[in-house]
Amino acid sequence: MTASSDLEISAEAALATDMAVEAIGDRYGDPDDDLPDEAEMSLFDHLEELRLRIFYGLAAVVVGVVICFIFVNPIVELLEVPAKGAKFLQLAPGEYFFVSIKVAAYSGILVASPFILYQIVQFVVPGLTRRERRLLAPIVFGSTILFVAGLAFAYVALIPAALNFFVNYGEGVVEQLWSIERYFEFVLLLLFSTGLAFQIPVIQLLLGMLNIVNSKQMLAGWRYVILGAAVLGAVLTPSTDPVTQSLLAGAVLGLYFGGIGMVVLTGK
Numbered sequence: 001m002t003a004s005s006d007l008e009i010s011a012e013a014a015l016a017t018d019m020a021v022e023a024i025g026d027r028y029g030d031p032d033d034d035l036p037d038e039a040e041m042s043l044f045d046h047l048e049e050l051r052l053r054i055f056y057g058l059a060a061v062v063v064g065v066v067i068c069f070i071f072v073n074p075i076v077e078l079l080e081v082p083a084k085g086a087k088f089l090q091l092a093p094g095e096y097f098f099v100s101i102k103v104a105a106y107s108g109i110l111v112a113s114p115f116i117l118y119q120i121v122q123f124v125v126p127g128l129t130r131r132e133r134r135l136l137a138p139i140v141f142g143s144t145i146l147f148v149a150g151l152a153f154a155y156v157a158l159i160p161a162a163l164n165f166f167v168n169y170g171e172g173v174v175e176q177l178w179s180i181e182r183y184f185e186f187v188l189l190l191l192f193s194t195g196l197a198f199q200i201p202v203i204q205l206l207l208g209m210l211n212i213v214n215s216k217q218m219l220a221g222w223r224y225v226i227l228g229a230a231v232l233g234a235v236l237t238p239s240t241d242p243v244t245q246s247l248l249a250g251a252v253l254g255l256y257f258g259g260i261g262m263v264v265l266t267g268k
Helices: 003-028 041-068 072-083 096-127 130-170 180-199 200-207 213-219 221-237 241-263
Strands: 086-087 176-179
Touching: 041 072, 041 096, 072 096, 072 130, 072 180, 086 180, 096 130, 096 180, 130 180, 130 200, 130 241, 176 180, 180 221, 180 241, 200 213, 200 241, 213 241, 221 241
Parallel strands: 086 176
Antiparallel strands: none
16 A cells, blocks of 8 residues: 555545544534523614613612612611711701712612622623633622622721721810711712722632633732732722721732632632
């Protein structure tokens, strides 16, 4: 048998192998690249579904705001606890009414956020592969837990520390009579900014799983992270006291290095 015949037989065998692999792939598919329940949708169908998801989300926010406005007084009393007996003044007619609306709006968004997140997931999931869907559940769950942890950290540590700093600074010089509107602007902004800052590990884990950044690269930039944490603490805190900024910056650093640990555990 000649060399050319051997080459022809090898080529035919390779072609047959490729055809067999392709046939198996067509039959069973790549489980990681599958689009389960895949259905063709036109651009207008996508826009219509997006419109409905946005409508459902806004309706949930409206319902949440109405419910929170009905129970706004207990919510206000809960948010006044970190002030430790400071007296609040209504400096203009209707000031407390508008504060109540603001508190109900923030609380309503918080109450409706699980349903809003569900609508986002339902809109995104049909276009994800099985592998991407497996990533979605832990990311959503972890993000929710961290946001709640951020709210708790701000309520228990940041807000009391900031208020204690201001009270002690002016003790014996000024009487602690605070505008109720300014107080709640301070508290609500600090709560939500801290909740957002606690999303750092989720972002790191997502970047690691998508092979965009690995743990060594994250650790190599620790100097910039320290500087960024200080800047973030100054930007996100509505007050200018060093205690609150230091606490938030320290929490950001802890979350960042904890996120690196999570990325390492995933093998990235």
